[in-house]
Amino acid sequence: MLIDGLQCGHFTRETFEELRRGDVTCVTITAGFWEGTLESLDSIGRWRDLVRENADLVMLATTAEDIEEASRTGRTALVMGFQNSNLLEGRIRFVELFAELGVRVIQLTYNNQNELAGSCYETEDSGLARFGREVIDEMNRHGILVDLSHVGNRSTLDAVLHSKKPVAVTHANPDSLFSHKRNKTDDVLKALVDNGGVIGCATYRNITGDYYCSTVKAWAELVARTVDIAGIDHVAIGTDRSHNHTKPDYDWMRQGRWTRGIDYGAGSAARPGKVPPADWFKSVSDLNLIPGGLAEVGFSPEEVEKITSGNWLRVYREVFRKA
Incomplete structure (x- = not known):
């Protein structure tokens, strides 16, 4: 099994076919960034239609057992996620809904x-x-995983300590390996271990760096060094791969409705727009190169299984249920 903790963009049947060619078992998709409640409901409706139209390739998953069912039936499970809490519009009861x-x-x-x-x-x-x-507290109670990827380090530590269930950094890397505001400091990762959580190592070039994007072996080295910090039971995959994005999509992701100015997100004035994917990751089907890359840098078959699927499944099994 191969599980990716975060992807985003405009998924199509062609995207789903690529996921199947890569033998990808499960992907957490991004159903929204800055959208409020009504827009988020529209997004959920569109995703349900898309999955229904491509039921031979994908299925929605709300439990770890659903992911295992997808694997048995030769489909890719899609876990529905949002990269912001705007969908709640300040209403605590909306978490349950x-x-x-x-x-x-x-x-x-x-x-x-x-x-x-x-x-x-x-x-x-x-x-x-x-x-x-x-x-x-409500997310713990109703089976929703707390994602801390874009959250500040102090707030991340607070959240890790407060949550009664494992939390996740679904798509980031250690700041000590590639310094970037989006990446997590070692003390955060060690707290994540105590919480039972997981970090999904990203392939997004702006937060991964050119060296770790150069080959699958180089990226596997990043994973190995992350394991040195957080341990084999707390490291997984969270590529942050995007699909079919154009400039308006990047403008929305970075600027939303909150500014009239320019914001580069994880980029910079030197790298203002879309950056190339990792050199080894030209197609999403190339995810199937990861097990071999991990083995090449010295991970055992059992360790490869934990990184590629087992650690996510453990967290999902504990979190995706009502308390």
Whole structure:
């Protein structure tokens, strides 16, 4: 089995066919960034239609058992996730309602501070707010995984310590291996271990770096060094792969409705737009190169299984159920 903790973009039948060619068992998709409640409901509806139209290739998953069923039936399981908490619009009861609609992953903040917590791009990280604690309690209660990928390090630590269930950094890397505001400091990763959580190592060039993007072996070295920090039971895959994005998509992801100016997100003025995928990762089907790359840098078959699927399945099995 091969599980990717985060992808985004405009999925099509061709995307699903590539996932199947890569023998990808499960992907957490991004159903929204800055969208509010009504727009998020529209997105869920569109995803349900898309899955229904491609039921021979994919299925929606709300439990670990669904992911195993997808594997048995030769399909890719799609876990529905949001990269922000705007879908709640400040209403605590909406956590349960979105859980009942099949949402299984919510990131507390995207690129800006919000009512819940601080973002990785703010000058000062405010920490987890009272509302953030309430939302985490509800997410724990109703089977939604707390995603901390774009959350500031202080707020991330607060969330890790507050959550009664494992949390995740679905798509980032250790800051000590590639320094970037989007990446996580070693103390955060060690706290994640104590919580039972997982970090999904990313392939997105802006937060991974050119060296680790050069070959699958080089990227596997990044994974190995992450394991040195967090341990074999807490490292997985979270590529942050995007599909069919154009400039308006990147503008929406980075600028939303909150600014009239230019924001580069994880990029910079030197790298303002779309960056090339990792050199070894030209097609999403190339995910099937990862087990071989991990073996090449010295991981045993049992360790490869944990990184490629077992660690995510453990977290999903514990989190994707009502408390």
